[in-house]
Amino acid sequence: MSQITVISGPERRRVWTDQQKRELVAAVSAPGANVAEIARRADLRPNQIYRWRGQLGQAAQSFAEVQVQPDPAPVSGSSIIVEFERAIVRIPASASPGLVSAVLRSIKP
Structure with a gap:
């Protein structure tokens, strides 16, 4: 016999709107912004914000x-x-x- 574990609770996969992504990317582009802190407040990983920044074509805004x-x-x-x-x-x-x-x-x- 095998054992099955059912994990209940909120689903971790979320759908972010383009507006939410743009707001988070803009927040990390501000002078003195801490990407890790912004990601923690949004309950996501910093690499996700970097990925969105690349997808939104805003990587060059740091110039x-x-x-x-x-x-x-x-x-x-x-x-x-x-x-x-x-x-x-x-x-x-x-x-x-x-x-x-x-x-x-x-x-x-």
Whole structure:
């Protein structure tokens, strides 16, 4: 004879609306947000929020805000100028290597 165990109680699989997903992803995108804490309050795992962020196409929102001007003012002093098909990036010589690297990696050709 075999034994069968019946587990009763609330079902753990939940259906989240797109709005709920967007709200949680926006919450973790806020400066100083703690993904583990937000996930714990929502009673889910942090990796689920990361998955939703990728699905919603908001992974790139962690980059700094960029302002584009049609005719940018010339940078005084020495600078690096990188020209792409649709953009020109002028980086002052005083910019940190990490900033330069992040800016150039974030530009899609």
